[in-house]
Amino acid sequence: MKVTVLILTKDNEELITNCLNSVKDWAKEIVIVDSGSQDKTLKICQAFDCTIHEVGWRGFSGQRNMAARKTSGEWLLYLDPDERVTKKLRDEIALLPEENGVSAYAVNRENIILGKFLIKGGWYPDEQVRLVRRKELLGWEGVLHEYPKVRRGIGKLTGAIVHLTHRGINWSLEKTIGYTDQEAALYFKAGHGSVRWWHLFLAPIKEFWWRGLAKLGLFEGTEGVITVLYQAFDAFLVKAKIWELQKGKSWKQVYEEVDERLRREGKY
Template sequence: MPTISIAMIANNEEKNLARSLGSAAWADEIVFVDCGSHDGTEVEARKYPVKYFARPNSPAVYINKQFAVDQAACDWILILDADEEISPALKEEIKRFIAAPGAVAARMPRRNFYFGRWLRHGGKYPDTQLRLFKRGSARFLPLPVHERLAVDGPVGRLEEPLLHYPYSDEEDMRRKLAFYTEILTRSYALKDRGRLSVLLRPFTRFFSAYILKLGFLDGTRGFKTALMDFRTVLASALLYIRQKAERPTDK
């Protein structure tokens, strides 16, 4: 039977680790990279049989995710975020997949839990993720936002969803949204986006999620989720425009 490593990075995820690491306990190895946490993340992580590493946090998330992948020693690697959970059904499907010949990686759907409910629309489901791959067959691309794996070989698909709980409480929500605002602003700067382009983005994002992707079918929670994304993207746009205006120009 092929072996599997689970690779996880975390920043101040103490409240989520019992669920995420508990769901990963069946793996042959868990690589855990603590990215500058100042809560009880290390104490909670060490309750499980993890290979623990401490690294500085980085807005370029792919850097620490690739570091975690590079430490893995098993035949297959599954990337698991600290606010996610592997269901028993997904665990069994993963075991069957890695034992079968053919693909070197797999995509899987992801269910997202917002405001006390699993969402089914607005881009929150199936929210397909590429997370499982043979060691040596994939690497993270150096992207500032929304890290992505490049795979060398055929990619299969799993049916069982990964479970995602984005925010443990309001404080966690504020912290993560501030981080997303920072990395999105950074991506605008790297691409030197125009002011009009970034100002239109929150409105097109809301229209796409709530109307085109049927977010309104999730009721009040669908609206609140789309509005939360709108506010985050708008905050990034306004911060970027302010920073651009303050940037010295060459004469």
């Protein structure tokens, strides 16, 4: 099977080279959909003779749909710059027939977190539908955890993509701000019930129990413990931000009202 690789980029100069190295001698074509890189990302991609399209950001699903429209390739493999295709997966895909009765394939993803491949804690096999037949693709959907809708069935491959994620505590914190904003907004828009004080305890406790104990994440060494606690913190943040949205006032407005009340009370 001949494959076109599609990669979404923006300021990924530290990661893109080895992503491209993992597919350069195997892919029929490499298509880059870039949303405004200011670093050396595009220069690196040009050196690999990639087809480059610069488009405005329209969300992960929108970018993936745009990428599919930028190629005539029959089979599309979607990658992120922090991912690498293993030799086992490349060989497995190469042996697949062009006509095989399915619209897409799911692959395993090996998550390297804080430098360690985590298996426990719900991190593996982390199946992702990434190999898609273009004419069978109805479109990618979802804001945070996007997925492709296809016409027919989805097969399963045994090979894996390596995912170099959670690259340090500060990196994770920076990503968490944006992701929890989006997740909270989605729940709020869907009419999430009122967040009470006990929800702020229950959400992280539930996440800690599931990842740390049910999925044995606490038995993955220091990296596993940090990750379990961090995911519990993430669950707390989502609930807190939903509560924040449910207040219906900006913090600027809240503090203006507090300031005015204290002034009227003669506090200052």
